[in-house]
Amino acid sequence: MLFEQIATGGCQSYLVGCSSTRAAVLIDPELSRVREYRGHINQLGLDLRYVIDTHTHADHFSGGRELGKALDAPVVMHRLSPAPHAALRLDDGDMLIVGELRLQALHTPGHTRDSMCLVMSDRVFTGDTLLIGGTGRSDLPTGDPHELYESLFEKLLTLPPETLVFPAHDYKGRSHSTIGAEIADNPRLQKRDRADFVAMMQSLDLSAPTHLTEALRTNMTGAKPVSQLLAEAAAKLPFMSLAELALRVGGNSRDLVILDVREKDAFEAGHIPGAIHLPRGQLELRVNSELPDPTAKILTCCEFGKISTLAAATLRELGYLRATALEGGLKGWRDAGHPLTV
Numbered sequence: 001m002l003f004e005q006i007a008t009g010g011c012q013s014y015l016v017g018c019s020s021t022r023a024a025v026l027i028d029p030e031l032s033r034v035r036e037y038r039g040h041i042n043q044l045g046l047d048l049r050y051v052i053d054t055h056t057h058a059d060h061f062s063g064g065r066e067l068g069k070a071l072d073a074p075v076v077m078h079r080l081s082p083a084p085h086a087a088l089r090l091d092d093g094d095m096l097i098v099g100e101l102r103l104q105a106l107h108t109p110g111h112t113r114d115s116m117c118l119v120m121s122d123r124v125f126t127g128d129t130l131l132i133g134g135t136g137r138s139d140l141p142t143g144d145p146h147e148l149y150e151s152l153f154e155k156l157l158t159l160p161p162e163t164l165v166f167p168a169h170d171y172k173g174r175s176h177s178t179i180g181a182e183i184a185d186n187p188r189l190q191k192r193d194r195a196d197f198v199a200m201m202q203s204l205d206l207s208a209p210t211h212l213t214e215a216l217r218t219n220m221t222g223a224k225p226v227s228q229l230l231a232e233a234a235a236k237l238p239f240m241s242l243a244e245l246a247l248r249v250g251g252n253s254r255d256l257v258i259l260d261v262r263e264k265d266a267f268e269a270g271h272i273p274g275a276i277h278l279p280r281g282q283l284e285l286r287v288n289s290e291l292p293d294p295t296a297k298i299l300t301c302c303e304f305g306k307i308s309t310l311a312a313a314t315l316r317e318l319g320y321l322r323a324t325a326l327e328g329g330l331k332g333w334r335d336a337g338h339p340l341t342v
């Protein structure tokens with residue numbers, strides 16, 4: 001078996017391949033590492049058959065959809081997953097064949113309703129159902145401490161004690177544990193009575209994970225996080241530096257349209273000399289009257305350089321093929337001591 005554990009902060013992803021056929025699966029990929037996973041897959045000469053999410057993650061962005069699309073592998077989740085991009089949905093007991101490897105789904109609701117563990121001959125990928133020295137929380141959407149109790153004590157912990165445990169998270173740099181070691185030492189598993197366990201889970205009082213709403217929004221629907229939208233817009237554009245713009249403004253360059261896409265108040269409080277005003281929110285509606293020449297060199301600017309990046313990408317889509325955005329925005333312009341007019 002080819003086996004790579006790839007950590008992103010506290011998130012653990014697993015690339016598991018069959019050494020004779022090179023067929024492979026990737027479990028719980030993280031969106032920010034998609035290029036790196038592809039690098040690993042290429043370097044090892046693997047043929048990715050499935051991308052598996054053990055559950056709908058609430059704390060980070062899944063790379064499943066991106067990776068599945070790029071490598072033509074179906075995204076596999078439990079059948080109760082709300083994600084429309086989950087192309088292969090598993091029931092409890094279903095088995096995936098990956099070359100000579102076999103991965104069997106064990107439905108383990110509790111952390112989320114769609115949580116599943118993946119059981120192999122000597123190991124189990126436990127998602128957020130069982131962590132090293134802990135369990136997943138049961139207080140987020142679709143979580144249920146009663147179900148978590150049953151999933152742990154009536155299912156997962158009945159695996160042979162020597163079974164290796166590979167969780168979806170570890171914040172202390174540990175790679176794995178065993179079922180036996182967790183039964184013996186995991187503090188949460190010492191509450192073996194259902195009522196005691198549920199009471200303990202309900203009294204944890206954990207703070208909400210950062211990005212909870214955005215992570216659920218994107219992981220449940222396959223939509224993009226804002227950071228990805230910005231990165232994709234930026235990848236389609238060249239930028240102009242503050243120094244280059246200062247030269248052009250000073251030289252009274254006539255072939256540059258400086259388009260300030262901030263709101264009216266901000267524009268009127270001070271803008272780059274010669275800039276015209278067209279707020280981002282009205283861009284598509286007023287573009288034909290405000291920017292009659294599609295061959296013009298257009299520079300978008302905003303306060304921090306993010307909205308202007310989206311605006312320039314939109315302009316390119318609309319056919320203004322020389323649209324570019326100001327790196328650093330008005331803030332950078334001001335901080336560098338360049339002139340403003342009102």
Ligand SMILES: [Fe+2]
Nearest residue numbers: 056057058128
């Ligand atoms: Fe989770």
